[in-house]
Structures are given as C-alpha cells and as structure tokens.
Amino acid sequence: xxxxxxxxxxxxxxxxxxxxxxxxxxxxxxxxxxxxxxxxxxxxxxxxxxxxxxxxxxxxxxxxxxxxxxxxxxxxxxxxxxxxxxxxxxxxxxxxxxxxxxxxxxxxxxxxxxxxxxxxxxxxxxxxxxxxxxxxxxxxxxxxxxxxxxx
Numbered sequence: 576x577x578x579x580x581x582x583x584x585x586x587x588x589x590x591x592x593x594x595x596x597x598x599x600x601x602x603x604x605x606x607x608x609x610x611x612x613x614x615x616x617x618x619x620x621x622x623x624x625x626x627x628x629x630x631x632x633x634x635x636x637x638x639x640x641x642x643x644x645x646x647x648x649x650x651x652x653x654x655x656x657x658x659x660x661x662x663x664x665x666x667x668x669x670x671x672x673x674x675x676x677x678x679x680x681x682x683x684x685x686x687x688x689x690x691x692x693x694x695x696x697x698x699x700x701x702x703x704x705x706x707x708x709x710x711x712x713x714x715x716x717x718x719x720x721x722x723x724x725x726x
Contacts, residue, residue: 624715625651631676634661634684636669647673652711656684656702664690664697673701675710682707 630649635642650658657673665671669686683704690697708715 624718624720625653626711626713626715628652628711628713630657630711632659633674633676634659634671635674635681636665636671650698652713654703654706654708654715656687656700659699659701660693660696661690661699662696664692665699671701673703675712678712680710682710 628649628651630652632647632649634645634647636645637643645661645663647659647661650660652658659673665686667686667689671684671686672681673684674681684701685704686699687702688700690699703710
C-alpha cells in the first residue's frame with residue numbers, strides 16, 4: 576500500500592499540485608448554555624413547530640418600576656412563544672405582555688434566554704405563560720412534518 580499524499584489537480588496557471596493536509600476529526604460539540612439559563616435538551620426546548628413569520632407587535636413591560644411599551648417584530652413564532660426583534664435587550668425572566676399589532680390580542684410572556692445582538696436589533700426569545708396556538712392566527716404544520724430532503 577502506497578503512502579503517497581493525495582494531491583489536487585494542477586491549477587489553470589500550470590502550478591504543480593499541492594498535497595492535501597491530513598485532517599483530524601473535530602471533537603464532539605458541547606451544548607452551549609447562556610449565562611443564567613438552565614441547560615435544557617434541544618428536544619425539550621422545542622416543544623412545537625416553529626414557523627418563520629414576520630408579525631408586528633408591541634411589548635408592554637415594567638422596567639425599573641416604570642411601565643414601558645416597545646415596538647417588536649417576530650422572526651419566528653410557535654404555539655409556545657416567539658423570537659422577537661427588539662431595539663434593546665431585556666434580562667432573562669423579564670415578564671412582559673405581548674400585543675399582536677393586527678388583532679390587538681394580548682398574551683403574558685417571559686424572556687427565556689439572553690438576547691443576541693444582531694444588525695437589526697436584539698433577537699429575544701420569549702415564551703407564553705401557557706401555550707396559545709391561536710394567538711398568531713395561522714395553521715401550524717403537524718408536529719411530524721419535515722421539509723423534503725431535495726430542497
């Protein structure tokens with residue numbers, strides 16, 4: 576058995592092929608945990624289907640004893656909550672009321688993980704105090720639905 580290194584074809588400019596480096600397997604990924612958030616298995620966290628959907632909303636929250644209202648937009652929604660884009664970060668476990676801009680319905684929620692700063696604002700995951708499958712006024716896919724592999 577030959578131990579010659581594998582090579583890649585020569586480049587268009589005629590340079591000699593270069594050996595392909597031996598790759599070592601990567602170590603297994605460790606679950607990441609946000610500061611202050613309990614370690615939860617992905618299957619337990621994702622109790623329902625998420626749907627990517629932009630919905631305008633408002634959040635009503637008491638910050639430092641003062642009632643405040645912020646504009647928000649969803650990135651994704653589920654029976655159990657949403658991923659919101661906010662102009663400021665909110666601490667984990669902050670209780671708030673989410674108001675759907677289209678229907679004016681309100682639901683009690685809390686921030687469940689640290690927000691991630693993104694160019695459009697802070698991506699803030701929230702959870703309803705109790706599942707509210709009709710809050711978003713959409714039909715969610717069945718729990719066993721999967722996207723086709725050929726996409």
